[in-house]
Amino acid sequence: MDIKKKNKLTPLSFLAFILLFAWLLLLFLTPFTQAPQTIYLGNNGMVSIMDNTPYIKNNIKNPISRGVYFSGDFMCHQHADRSFFLNGNQMAYCARCTGIFLGMAFGAFIGSLFKLRIGFSLYIIVILPLVLDGLLQLFTSYESSNLIRIVTGTLAGTFTSFVFYYVFQNSSLSGK
Numbered sequence: 001m002d003i004k005k006k007n008k009l010t011p012l013s014f015l016a017f018i019l020l021f022a023w024l025l026l027l028f029l030t031p032f033t034q035a036p037q038t039i040y041l042g043n044n045g046m047v048s049i050m051d052n053t054p055y056i057k058n059n060i061k062n063p064i065s066r067g068v069y070f071s072g073d074f075m076c077h078q079h080a081d082r083s084f085f086l087n088g089n090q091m092a093y094c095a096r097c098t099g100i101f102l103g104m105a106f107g108a109f110i111g112s113l114f115k116l117r118i119g120f121s122l123y124i125i126v127i128l129p130l131v132l133d134g135l136l137q138l139f140t141s142y143e144s145s146n147l148i149r150i151v152t153g154t155l156a157g158t159f160t161s162f163v164f165y166y167v168f169q170n171s172s173l174s175g176k
Helices: 011-033 053-059 063-075 095-113 120-139 146-169
Strands: 002-005 083-086 089-094 114-117
Touching: 011 063, 011 083, 011 089, 011 095, 011 146, 053 063, 063 089, 083 095, 083 146, 089 095, 095 114, 095 146, 114 146, 120 146
Parallel strands: none
Antiparallel strands: 002 114, 083 089
16 A cells, blocks of 8 residues: 655545535434434345335434435445444444445545555455455354444445545546
8 A cells, every 4th residue: 555645635536525524424413313212223124125214204304314314225224233323313324334434534534635556455355354244244143243343344435435536546537
């Protein structure tokens, strides 16, 4: 991995960080827009299936919060036993997905300040714990903790941002 300080901060690269950071804030703030202990999505959700939509429509009145929970309903299984609770309310994404967004925002911050170059093999090594943890849970009786999920998600999200920034910095969009 090669990291060098950028000569100047480009607005487009910093904009990605701002947008990801704003999204991350929304994820952590939405449970506080509801009365305490009113959001519980259960453990039956599936990825890419809007199975919690009726519950979200009936129980989340704030339109921004509802949108965040709808996005989670589509992109995440939203299992309560694999999610964090804030204000007594389940977050819109599970611990692993929350970690991925956390890592992407952190990686975007680093990527907006530094020129990054990571090798493909390092990227695979860094995301391998997430893949192994997920596959073990899927195919065996093993259950990891939310701490393991958020750590592996954060690592994967951070290095995924690094890859995107490397591609961006070496494209015509970066203004080179």
